[in-house]
Amino acid sequence: MNKPAVQPARYAYDTDLPALDWILQGSCGQTDPEAFHPASHNLTHSEVQAALAVCQACPVLQRCRDYALARPWLTGIWGATTAHQRRRLRRTTAA
Known part of the structure; x- marks a missing residue:
């Protein structure tokens, strides 16, 4: 089977730019x-x-942290947490 010439967005919900307008308010x-x-x-x-x-x-x-917690593939600092801290928070929340 051939691949389509244009790949669909893997995480289409992340392409909703108006929903991400809060990022512009970030101190970062x-x-x-x-x-x-x-x-x-x-x-x-x-x-x-x-x-x-x-x-x-x-x-x-908090919005930034929630965004990053819902997206385990993100790296770096988000919502005053490191990737390692977010992995730990996800495990704690899931338990």
């Missing part, structure tokens, strides 16, 4: 994205702490 929008989602390296302890400090004062912290 005023910060270098590399501080939360580095492409070239793992975050150091001090970098994680700096990113978490930005998140703690964010007006959309």
